[in-house]
Structures are given as C-alpha cells and as structure tokens.
Amino acid sequence: MNLNQFIEHFADLFDETDHDLIKADTCFKDLEEWSSLLALSVIAMIDEEYDVEFKGDDIRGSNTVEALFNIVKSRVG
Amino acid sequence: MASIHFNGVGIKALCACVPRDVVYNKDLGYLIPEEEIEKVISNIGIIERRIAPDDVTASDLCYKAALQLMAENDIDPESIDLLLFMSQTQDYRIPATSCVLQNRLGLPKTTMCFDISLGCSGYLYALSTAFAYASLPGINRVLLLDGETFSKIVNRRDKVDWPLYGDAGTATLVEKGDYGPSSFLLNTDGSGENTLKIHAGMRNSITPQSCVEREQEDGNIRNDLEVFMDGMDVFNFAISKVPRCVKQLLADAEKTVDDVDYLVFHQANRFMMDFFVKKLKINPERVPYCIGKYGNTSSSSVPLTISSELVGKLDGTKNVVLSAFGAGLSWGAALLQMHDCKVSPVIEY
Numbered sequence: 001m002n003l004n005q006f007i008e009h010f011a012d013l014f015d016e017t018d019h020d021l022i023k024a025d026t027c028f029k030d031l032e033e034w035s036s037l038l039a040l041s042v043i044a045m046i047d048e049e050y051d052v053e054f055k056g057d058d059i060r061g062s063n064t065v066e067a068l069f070n071i072v073k074s075r076v077g
Numbered sequence: 078m079a080s081i082h083f084n085g086v087g088i089k090a091l092c093a094c095v096p097r098d099v100v101y102n103k104d105l106g107y108l109i110p111e112e113e114i115e116k117v118i119s120n121i122g123i124i125e126r127r128i129a130p131d132d133v134t135a136s137d138l139c140y141k142a143a144l145q146l147m148a149e150n151d152i153d154p155e156s157i158d159l160l161l162f163m164s165q166t167q168d169y170r171i172p173a174t175s176c177v178l179q180n181r182l183g184l185p186k187t188t189m190c191f192d193i194s195l196g197c198s199g200y201l202y203a204l205s206t207a208f209a210y211a212s213l214p215g216i217n218r219v220l221l222l223d224g225e226t227f228s229k230i231v232n233r234r235d236k237v238d239w240p241l242y243g244d245a246g247t248a249t250l251v252e253k254g255d256y257g258p259s260s261f262l263l264n265t266d267g268s269g270e271n272t273l274k275i276h277a278g279m280r281n282s283i284t285p286q287s288c289v290e291r292e293q294e295d296g297n298i299r300n301d302l303e304v305f306m307d308g309m310d311v312f313n314f315a316i317s318k319v320p321r322c323v324k325q326l327l328a329d330a331e332k333t334v335d336d337v338d339y340l341v342f343h344q345a346n347r348f349m350m351d352f353f354v355k356k357l358k359i360n361p362e363r364v365p366y367c368i369g370k371y372g373n374t375s376s377s378s379v380p381l382t383i384s385s386e387l388v389g390k391l392d393g394t395k396n397v398v399l400s401a402f403g404a405g406l407s408w409g410a411a412l413l414q415m416h417d418c419k420v421s422p423v424i425e426y
Binding site: 035036037039040041043044047048053054055056057059060 | 113116117120121237295307308309310312313316317348349352356
C-alpha cells in the first residue's frame with residue numbers, strides 16, 4: 001500500500017482545501033475544512049479503498065495524514 | 078444465530094403520525110457556524126424535523142396513528158389480541174405504556190400488552206415479535222405501536238445529536254392471512270454499549286447532579302439524562318455491519334438486490350444511507366428516503382418512511398427489505414413478501 005495514493009484519496013475528500021496543502025506530515029485537524037462530517041468521509045474512504053475498519057479513536061489519536069496511513073497499513077489483510 | 082422465518086403472517090396496514098411543529102435546521106446558527114450550516118444540511122440530508130410539544134408523548138403520537146389505522150381499515154378493537162409498544166421514551170417508568178394504550182384505545186381486557194425497549198433497530202425486533210405471536214394459535218391480530226420523542230432526551234446544545242433527531246409515532250397491524258414467506262436476521266454486539274448511551278439509570282443513580290448540564294466532548298452540552306452518541310463509532314459500526322447483514326439476508330433467501338422492490342433503511346442520516354446504497358449496488362429509486370422532512374426518528378423511522386413514501390406502492394405482492402441499526406449495539410434486517418399492504422399517509426398530531 002502506497003502513502004502517496006493514500007494522501008490522494010484523503011485529499012479528494014476535501015472540496016475547498018488546496019490539495020497541495022495536504023501532505024504526509026499535515027496536521028489534518030488544523031485544516032479549516034476539517035469537521036466531524038469529514039471524519040465520517042475518512043472512515044468511509046478507508047472502508048471502500050482498503051476494506052479496513054477505522055474507529056473514532058483511530059482518528060482522535062492521530063494528528064498527521066501519515067499517522068492515519070500507518071494505522072490502515074497495519075490492518076490491511 | 079437469530080435467523081427467523083415465518084409463513085402465513087404479514088402486515089395488513091400501517092400508519093404514522095408526526096407532531097405539527099416544524100423545526101428547521103437552517104435555524105441552527107446558535108449551534109453551528111452559519112457558513113457551515115448549508116454543508117451540514119446537505120451531508121445529513123435533514124432540512125426540517127417535527128418536534129413534539131412538552132405535553133405530547135410518543136404514546137400520544139402512536140395513539141393517533143392507531144385510531145387512524147383502525148378507522149381507515151375498519152378494524153374492530155375487540156379483534157386485537159396483542160398490543161406491543163416499542164419505545165425508549167415511554168410515558169412512565171411504571172407501568173408499561175402498552176397497558177395505558179390498551180385502555181385509551183378501548184381494546185378488550187383480554188388483550189395481551191407489553192412494552193419493548195430498544196434503540197433504532199427496535200422496529201425490526203418488535204416486528205419479529207409481532208410476527209412470532211401472530212404465528213401462534215390463539216393470536217390472530219397484533220397491533221404494534223412504535224414511537225419515539227428523542228427531542229425530550231437530546232440537549233438542544235448538543236451539535237452531534239440535536240440536528241438529527243425528530244419525533245414520530247407509528248401503528249402497524251400484523252395478522253394471520255394469505256402471506257408468503259418472510260425472514261429476519263437479528264444481531265447484537267454489547268461491547269459497543271458506550272457508543273450510544275444515556276448514562277443515568279439504575280447503574281448510575283439519578284441524583285440532582287444528573288440534571289445539571291455540563292460541557293462535554295467538543296463543547297457539546299448535556300446532562301446525564303440526555304443521549305450521548307459517538308458519531309464516528311456509530312458510522313464505523315454501521316458501514317461494517319449493515320450492508321453485510323442485508324447481503325446475508327438476501328443470500329439466505331436465494332435472492333439478490335435486483336429482486337427487491339423496496340429497501341427501507343433506518344433513516345440515520347443521508348450520508349450514511351447513500352453509502353449503503355452504493356455499497357449494496359441497489360437502484361437508488363428503490364430506496365425511499367423521508368429523512369429530509371422528518372430527520373432521524375429512531376426506531377419509528379422505518380415505518381414512518383413506509384407511510385411517507387410508499388402509499389399505494391405496496392399493492393399486489395412486493396419484496397420489501399427493512400434494515401435498521403442502533404444503540405446496543407444492535408442491528409438487523411428483514412425480508413418481507415408484502416401483499417396488498419394498506420399504507421395510510423402520514424397524519425399530524
């Protein structure tokens with residue numbers, strides 16, 4: 001599983017944020033567009049693209065996009 | 078595994094009642110920044126909701142729905158053998174609200190009555206109970222009343238829950254008759270008990286402190302007698318369980334989504350239902366929504382959606398799937414071969 005592709009899937013969830021602003025070390029909760037509804041989109045994207053169950057605590061405990069990626073990577077079957 | 082099958086029982090008629098008072102989500106500026114409101118409304122798909130006045134309960138809404146159902150279908154109250162009331166917003170802690178409704182509706186004293194308490198999956202569990210009793214000798218007709226007034230247990234300054242919930246009451250008449258096969262798949266995972274919860278009860282005694290509003294996670298305000306929901310965990314639970322449960326139900330019946338005339342989901346929020354539709358690859362035209370008008374009415378949302386969206390559409394024989402999930406965690410799905418089900422349009426209280 002590829003980090004750049006994960007970042008691309010992640011960035012696609014944002015409508016108003018410049019995709020160039022979203023990198024591996026981006027603190028996604030600091031992005032202006034971040035919201036609880038976007039968190040649901042992240043869970044849905046991870047289910048669809050990677051078939052991985054992602055919990056609220058996984059998002060609450062992560063700060064960067066790469067941290068999310070690492071959790072998904074550790075669970076990919 | 079709770080995989081239940083019935084034959085020769087079905088839903089004869091169904092009706093729903095909502096409060097007259099409308100609350101608009103565009104007016105939530107006190108709770109959500111103005112610039113985000115439109116996006117929130119488009120994501121959750123809830124434009125307006127019906128909220129019961131202080132002196133109107135779930136049983137009042139059900140009572141009116143039941144009267145309408147009995148009048149429109151010429152049902153003699155004496156013919157009701159069992160009354161079930163499914164709700165988590167009952168009139169009293171004691172006695173069971175079904176007993177109160179037996180008297181109000183003028184049902185005979187020979188009517189068996191009891192309450193069922195479960196979250197948003199409740200209608201499926203209560204309907205399976207109604208089908209089970211109606212299958213027994215000695216019971217011909219079951220009146221199932223499912224109603225909720227979550228507006229009474231959700232804090233208006235809780236930005237996760239308040240934009241979602243609305244109030245409704247419904248009546249479903251189940252009886253023996255010339256009905257085809259129906260099946261239910263019902264599941265539970267109590268390890269998720271904290272995902273959706275009201276803290277105060279017998280485990281945590283109710284004290285004057287329980288009524289004190291406090292700032293909770295993310296600035297949401299609530300007291301211990303009001304609903305808490307971890308939206309992300311509910312979503313994760315639902316997307317992992319709901320489509321799989323519907324697929325299993327259909328596979329067990331050797332059917333596919335193409336055989337389904339209507340798939341009625343618990344109206345949790347639009348984003349979630351759209352996700353299920355995509356995941357199940359079902360034609361969206363076969364998935365009725367009423368969430369825009371009424372919001373999430375907890376366990377009443379499945380019968381409310383039928384009353385709101387399927388009037389006149391259940392004539393003849395139709396394969397209908399019902400799917401619901403909620404606190405517990407609890408989820409299930411039912412495949413009903415419906416036959417000439419008389420659906421009355423939603424009435425106002």
